[in-house]
Amino acid sequence: MEFTSILFYVFSLFFVGSSFVMIVSRNTAKAALWLILTFFSAASLWLLLEAEFLAITLILIYVGAVMVLFMFVIKMLDTDQSTLRAQFTRYLPLGIFVSLIVIVQMTLVLNAGPFDLDTVGLPEQHGASYSNITAIAQQLYTVYVYPFELAAILLLIAIIAAITLVHRTQVKSKKQNISEQINVQAKDRMRFASIKKNSTKESK
Amino acid sequence: MWQSFVDLTHQLIPWFDGGLADILIIVIKGLALIFPLIIMMAYMTYAERKVIGFMQLRIGPNRVGPFGLLQPFADVFKMLFKEVIFPSKSNIYLFLLAPILAFVPAVAVWAVVPLGEDFYIANIDVSLLYVMAIGSVGVYGIVLAGWASNSKYPLLGALRSTALLISYELVIGFVLVTVVMIASSVNLNTVVESQSGGILNWYWIPLFPMMIVFWIGALVETNRAPFDVVEGESEIVGGTHVEYSGMPFALFFMAEYFNMIFMALLAVLMFFGGWHSPFEGIPFLEGLFEFVPDLIWLLFKMSFFLFLYFWIRASFPRFRYDQIMRLCWKVFLPFTIVWIFVVALMTQLGIGPWF
Numbered sequence: 001m002e003f004t005s006i007l008f009y010v011f012s013l014f015f016v017g018s019s020f021v022m023i024v025s026r027n028t029a030k031a032a033l034w035l036i037l038t039f040f041s042a043a044s045l046w047l048l049l050e051a052e053f054l055a056i057t058l059i060l061i062y063v064g065a066v067m068v069l070f071m072f073v074i075k076m077l078d079t080d081q082s083t084l085r086a087q088f089t090r091y092l093p094l095g096i097f098v099s100l101i102v103i104v105q106m107t108l109v110l111n112a113g114p115f116d117l118d119t120v121g122l123p124e125q126h127g128a129s130y131s132n133i134t135a136i137a138q139q140l141y142t143v144y145v146y147p148f149e150l151a152a153i154l155l156l157i158a159i160i161a162a163i164t165l166v167h168r169t170q171v172k173s174k175k176q177n178i179s180e181q182i183n184v185q186a187k188d189r190m191r192f193a194s195i196k197k198n199s200t201k202e203s204k
Numbered sequence: 205m206w207q208s209f210v211d212l213t214h215q216l217i218p219w220f221d222g223g224l225a226d227i228l229i230i231v232i233k234g235l236a237l238i239f240p241l242i243i244m245m246a247y248m249t250y251a252e253r254k255v256i257g258f259m260q261l262r263i264g265p266n267r268v269g270p271f272g273l274l275q276p277f278a279d280v281f282k283m284l285f286k287e288v289i290f291p292s293k294s295n296i297y298l299f300l301l302a303p304i305l306a307f308v309p310a311v312a313v314w315a316v317v318p319l320g321e322d323f324y325i326a327n328i329d330v331s332l333l334y335v336m337a338i339g340s341v342g343v344y345g346i347v348l349a350g351w352a353s354n355s356k357y358p359l360l361g362a363l364r365s366t367a368l369l370i371s372y373e374l375v376i377g378f379v380l381v382t383v384v385m386i387a388s389s390v391n392l393n394t395v396v397e398s399q400s401g402g403i404l405n406w407y408w409i410p411l412f413p414m415m416i417v418f419w420i421g422a423l424v425e426t427n428r429a430p431f432d433v434v435e436g437e438s439e440i441v442g443g444t445h446v447e448y449s450g451m452p453f454a455l456f457f458m459a460e461y462f463n464m465i466f467m468a469l470l471a472v473l474m475f476f477g478g479w480h481s482p483f484e485g486i487p488f489l490e491g492l493f494e495f496v497p498d499l500i501w502l503l504f505k506m507s508f509f510l511f512l513y514f515w516i517r518a519s520f521p522r523f524r525y526d527q528i529m530r531l532c533w534k535v536f537l538p539f540t541i542v543w544i545f546v547v548a549l550m551t552q553l554g555i556g557p558w559f
Contacts, residue, residue, distance in 0.1 A: 003223025029298065029351060036344070056333045064340025068370055071347045075363065131329050133390060178530055 008048055015041035028074050032067060039063050050126055053133045233325045237314055245461040246276035252514050259518040286450035291354055294447070298352035303448065303455035306345025310462035313338045317469060318393050320479045320498040332380060332390040335470065336373070339425070343369050345459065346434060349444040361443025364525050365434035368424060371532045376421040378540035379414045382547045383407055383474050396478030403482035408475040414543060415475045417536050419512070422467040424528065427460060428513055430520040431528055438522070468509035469502075476505045 015038060022034035039062050046055035114120070140148055210229055217225040250265065250272070257264025265272035290296055316331040318324040328334060343366055350362020386407060387395040399406050408415050424431040435443040445456055472478060479498035483489035523531075549555070 003226075006223070027295075029295075029348075033298075033301075033344075033348075052328065052330055053333070056330050056337045060333065060337040060340060064337060064343070064373070065370060068340075068343050068347065068366060071344070071351070072363075072366065075347070075351050075359065133330055176526060178527060 004048060008045070011041050011044040011048070015045065029071070032070050032074060035070075036063050036067050039067070049123075050130070050132060053136055230325065234315070237325065238311065241311075241314070241462065241465065242458075244465060245458060246280065248461055248465070248510060249279065250276050251510070252517075255511065255514040256518045259515075280454075283450060283454040288450040288452060289447070291447045294354040295352045298348050299447075300452065302345050302348035302352055303452040303459070304345075305348060306342055306459040307455045307462075309338045309342040309345075310459040310466070313466055314462075316392065317466070317473070318396065318478070319502060323498070324393070327391070327393055330390050331392045332384065332395070335392075336377060336380070339463075340370075340373055342459070342463065345456070346444050349448070349456070353444070353447040355447055357440040357442070357446050358444045361434050361440050361446075365427065365443070368431070368433060368525075368528060368532075371529065372421045372424040375532055375536045375540060376418060376425065378537070378544060379418040379421065380474065381544055382411055382414050382540075385544075385547050385551050386410070388551075392473055396473055396480070399477040400480050400484065402480075402485040403477070405484075406475060406477040406480075406482075411475065411547075414540070415471070417540060418474070419471060419509075420531075421536070422471065423513070423516065424532075426463045426467055426513075428464065429517040430522050432522065433525050433528065464510065464513055465506070468506045468513075471509050472502060472505040478502060 018034045018037040018041060022031050022038060025031040025034055039058060043055040043058045046052075046058065109115075210225075213225045213229055217228065253275075254264040254272075265275040268274040268278045290299060313335055315325050316328055316334050318327065346362050346369070347366050350358040350360075350366075353359070383395060384390055387398040389395060389398070420431075423429075427434045433439075433443075435445060440446075445453055448456060479502040481490070481493055481496065481501055483493050
């Protein structure tokens with residue numbers, strides 16, 4: 001057995017195993033951590049397929065940014081697990097039905113032929129000097145430049161929409177004017193009060 | 205000699221196409237890197253206390269060994285034999301996983317960095333992206349430490365510092381993009397090679413403002429003063445570390461120092477010409493300093509940046525949290541975006557003496 005196939009089986013085992021544990025896990029934070037392990041295993045599998053740029057981007061974006069925000073939400077929300085799980089089994093028949101449809105669809109698509117080794121052929125093996133990132137950049141900025149730009153504009157619109165949704169109503173948060181705070185002078189903060197000298201007599 | 209050792213290992217362990225031998229060699233290389241790093245980290249704590257001590261007109265550690273030189277080892281043994289305390293109602297698995305998750309990325313990131321010409325563990329094509337990806341994983345240590353401790357101050361410290369870390373990762377990413385555009389490569393080896401030829405060819409001259417931004421970002425990413433809001437002793441006791449003692453705390457501590465050393469190294473590789481001598485191409489001086497090995501130049505430049513950490517820590521009071529955030533989103537981010545456009549235009553049109 002080749003060493004890369006052993007690596008493939010190890011990573012696949014981690015991939016399937018961690019995604020399974022992620023689903024059955026009762027603790028939300030632990031489920032998020034298992035999902036991170038799933039991402040890492042997927043990235044390792046992509047590395048075996050010589051897609052190192054995609055693999056590292058997966059870790060950079062999903063593990064480094066998206067899942068951190070997930071953890072944020074998990075920390076901020078005090079979810080009562082018992083109420084969430086009270087009516088859980090009610091949706092079980094529907095869930096089984098939907099997952100069966102998905103499984104059938106995937107088997108049909110994957111067995112249909114376009115993904116066969118005979119039709120697609122074995123992908124070309126590249127040497128150590130082959131630069132994956134250069135190849136992607138060349139494709140992205142020449143052949144697919146318009147779809148790329150369109151995707152960028154879509155994302156920009158999404159950002160603007162999200163910001164306008166947040167600021168739709170009057171903002172109630174207390175804001176600090178930092179430039180005013182920095183430029184504050186001593187005379188703005190301190191007040192000299194003149195107290196009469198003979199005021200001590202009255203207190204007696 | 206190294207090549208013959210590699211061949212010998214392959215002959216002795218021939219199974220799986222030499223895959224096991226490869227792994228063994230990588231482990232040996234890793235250990236050869238980590239042991240000097242641990243010593244370096246231990247003496248950085250000593251140097252930090254000495255430097256800050258002298259800046260505040262104190263002596264610093266001077267009891268253990270000559271000039272207090274054995275102080276780091278005394279600290280290590282103290283840490284090792286301390287009792288590990290688990291807060292009640294904390295999640296013990298996650299509580300112990302947090303320091304590991306902080307420490308592992310801090311070490312894993314060293315797998316791809318070159319320390320000299322042909323002197324690295326792995327030379328991968330996307331090493332800069334790898335560095336950023338693995339560096340961003342280190343946030344989970346802080347997130348989990350805050351969450352699993354089941355305590356108020358750790359949660360507050362974790363919340364505000366994670367928000368800070370992911371914000372400043374953007375800034376550092378943008379700064380690195382400018383360097384990548386000039387070097388036209390994301391391979392750290394190539395980035396350093398493109399800076400060869402004397403001190404005037406290093407990127408700190410054309411990208412000087414970017415270097416300042418990078419260094420401030422590095423201070424935030426490593427949780428160093430004046431941006432150490434994760435600990436903030438005067439505000440939230442000790443931040444995420446409040447509930448940790450003994451070895452778990454030591455792991456956090458080591459992760460911070462490993463990250464510090466790494467950020468100093470990254471600054472050297474990106475802006476200070478890596479292992480290149482500053483006198484390259486200067487007629488007389490080049491020959492005079494010919495004998496200095498690459499690694500010495502690298503360590504010399506790194507120690508300057510490491511000294512900067514201590515210098516800045518002793519000089520500035522701690523920033524307020526919202527001011528650091530403002531600095532990131534309203535000052536640095538627009539600034540770096542404008543610089544990306546400027547650098548892109550200049551590299552594309554070939555303007556400027558250095559591009």
